[in-house]
Amino acid sequence: MTLSDLQKQLIPRIEAELQAFINAQDFFETPLLKQMLVYHMGWMAGGSSGKRIRPLLCLLCTSAFGTDPKIALPGAMAVEFLHNFTLIHDDIEDSSQMRHGQPTLWSKWGVPQAINAGDALFSIAQMAVLGLSQTCDPSIAARGALRLNQVCLHLTSGQHLDIAFERDEKISLESYLAMVRGKTGALIALCGWLGGLAAQQDTHILDALYDFGINLGLAFQMLDDFLGIWGDPQVTGKSAASDILTHKKTLPIIFGLKHSEPFRSKWTKNNLSPYQIHELTRDLKTCGAQDYVKEQAQEFTYRAFKSLEFLFPRPNSYTKAIIELTENLLHRDF
Amino acid sequence: MTLSDLQKQLIPRIEAELQAFINAQDFFETPLLKQMLVYHMGWMAGGSSGKRIRPLLCLLCTSAFGTDPKIALPGAMAVEFLHNFTLIHDDIEDSSQMRHGQPTLWSKWGVPQAINAGDALFSIAQMAVLGLSQTCDPSIAARGALRLNQVCLHLTSGQHLDIAFERDEKISLESYLAMVRGKTGALIALCGWLGGLAAQQDTHILDALYDFGINLGLAFQMLDDFLGIWGDPQVTGKSAASDILTHKKTLPIIFGLKHSEPFRSKWTKNNLSPYQIHELTRDLKTCGAQDYVKEQAQEFTYRAFKSLEFLFPRPNSYTKAIIELTENLLHRDF
Numbered sequence: 256m257t258l259s260d261l262q263k264q265l266i267p268r269i270e271a272e273l274q275a276f277i278n279a280q281d282f283f284e285t286p287l288l289k290q291m292l293v294y295h296m297g298w299m300a301g302g303s304s305g306k307r308i309r310p311l312l313c314l315l316c317t318s319a320f321g322t323d324p325k326i327a328l329p330g331a332m333a334v335e336f337l338h339n340f341t342l343i344h345d346d347i348e349d350s351s352q353m354r355h356g357q358p359t360l361w362s363k364w365g366v367p368q369a370i371n372a373g374d375a376l377f378s379i380a381q382m383a384v385l386g387l388s389q390t391c392d393p394s395i396a397a398r399g400a401l402r403l404n405q406v407c408l409h410l411t412s413g414q415h416l417d418i419a420f421e422r423d424e425k426i427s428l429e430s431y432l433a434m435v436r437g438k439t440g441a442l443i444a445l446c447g448w449l450g451g452l453a454a455q456q457d458t459h460i461l462d463a464l465y466d467f468g469i470n471l472g473l474a475f476q477m478l479d480d481f482l483g484i485w486g487d488p489q490v491t492g493k494s495a496a497s498d499i500l501t502h503k504k505t506l507p508i509i510f511g512l513k514h515s516e517p518f519r520s521k522w523t524k525n526n527l528s529p530y531q532i533h534e535l536t537r538d539l540k541t542c543g544a545q546d547y548v549k550e551q552a553q554e555f556t557y558r559a560f561k562s563l564e565f566l567f568p569r570p571n572s573y574t575k576a577i578i579e580l581t582e583n584l585l586h587r588d589f
Numbered sequence: 590m591t592l593s594d595l596q597k598q599l600i601p602r603i604e605a606e607l608q609a610f611i612n613a614q615d616f617f618e619t620p621l622l623k624q625m626l627v628y629h630m631g632w633m634a635g636g637s638s639g640k641r642i643r644p645l646l647c648l649l650c651t652s653a654f655g656t657d658p659k660i661a662l663p664g665a666m667a668v669e670f671l672h673n674f675t676l677i678h679d680d681i682e683d684s685s686q687m688r689h690g691q692p693t694l695w696s697k698w699g700v701p702q703a704i705n706a707g708d709a710l711f712s713i714a715q716m717a718v719l720g721l722s723q724t725c726d727p728s729i730a731a732r733g734a735l736r737l738n739q740v741c742l743h744l745t746s747g748q749h750l751d752i753a754f755e756r757d758e759k760i761s762l763e764s765y766l767a768m769v770r771g772k773t774g775a776l777i778a779l780c781g782w783l784g785g786l787a788a789q790q791d792t793h794i795l796d797a798l799y800d801f802g803i804n805l806g807l808a809f810q811m812l813d814d815f816l817g818i819w820g821d822p823q824v825t826g827k828s829a830a831s832d833i834l835t836h837k838k839t840l841p842i843i844f845g846l847k848h849s850e851p852f853r854s855k856w857t858k859n860n861l862s863p864y865q866i867h868e869l870t871r872d873l874k875t876c877g878a879q880d881y882v883k884e885q886a887q888e889f890t891y892r893a894f895k896s897l898e899f900l901f902p903r904p905n906s907y908t909k910a911i912i913e914l915t916e917n918l919l920h921r922d923f
Contacts, residue, residue, distance in 0.1 A: 344708060381741075385731055
């Protein structure tokens, strides 16, 4: 079976389990609270959801070790609920008004109700992972829940840095890596880790699954940062050099602020003209930001694939699907 | 040992464990995130914390069943961290600028960082309860964590109603009870429940501990609502009828809005004069709100003590301390 076949098989199942889990909860006579979560998850008529890549990765990892993915479903649900909880709060923290083509929760129901609905979804993610008590055993569930919360603390540390970066004049490359590791890497790392845990894998395998996710997360984000400046607008769907226009502090920009005086002096200006944006993009290339980000993304891509080689020396249709999924996420046009 | 002796013995221990737990966490190179939690918990020089009544109640319940309270410490820490997490988010949702005589987290570090710090503390509460794996066993830990999250969902449903009440014109007495049950009762109920769980009590005992907490929470809140209008300013430290002045939708006011046309017509006005407040207070008394709230508070107080009688038929110093604590919380001046 190819990745595409497995997606067709697993994603509707994940979706059904996620919906059933929300439906099984007691919302104590507050139907609107439930409705807010249903809306955010993309289940309203005309709604749109994410791609459910995280729970898919979790189940593929379990399967790759020859274990029925069914027993990892509580972990798969937990990572998806957790991801969605972080989106609810991130959208408030970033003042983002739209997500998946629909108004964000806070812009529809106000900040207080949206913070609170995020908290509800966080609790639901916790309950989901504890379902490993039934499919595996209570010690696996307790271990999975503990790791999930260590990851949450890592996530909040990444988000803390990201919020702080908005005001920081000088951001070190180390801080940037720490931010991405927490904000993007840790949750992807948890997916494989929980998949391996459900498949009763040893600690050194779980560690490698975790490293794989961290490296995948870092490579993915760096590629995203690269494409935010040098991506083809026809492919990315954004305007050229969009991250310069929005003053987003991505890796090439942090590099440029550190290494290019011309870039630093021009970047702070508002309402940049197309010509100024062209100049800034050129400054970034001149100071070596383009090569640097490309090399960094390649380095972490290499590490992610190295982890996969170590984890899955003998290929089967599941390991092939994990490799294909990783390629899809990382082998986008430079 | 009296309640006072037990408080002197247990509260410093709880405080030390809470601090040690925060210190043991990996904050991934974000010292300010940790500092925000240390500040909120009241541990900065000159800081001020809550009374730690919830973890105390948890440990007293464990002790009352003849079990060393040490084994319930993970549960006790969890309820206190959970309570403090809810305060961080509640303060944002209510726009409260002060708490325990110091600026709230959001008013000091901004809403985005405060939402995020609350999320971090929520994760820490989860990790704390999972410590029951060590002091009891993983199945107790998984059961405790599941219940804690069901309580969190109840809390968010209560908070959802409370936020909605700010705009609602008509609030039913049933909705009010549902709000208080979630917002105040559920977490107090969890304290005794986790204490009993650590002491390996049967389900019917755990249920009674939970009912006790719900009734204690309801009685406490109704008393608070009563005192917010008819309390002696010299005792409450607030101005007379302060809840009328601030348009807070408490039980007597909800009753008055439903049953008194004079009250309803005057209450919406802003900048009420002392005479108008006096009139409104009188309207509440005339329509029966004072008697109603008193009776309701007495009813739930009675139920709380009934639960205690059932739970602890043979008195020992711990059960006496629980009764004394309950009396301190409920037998305030009508």
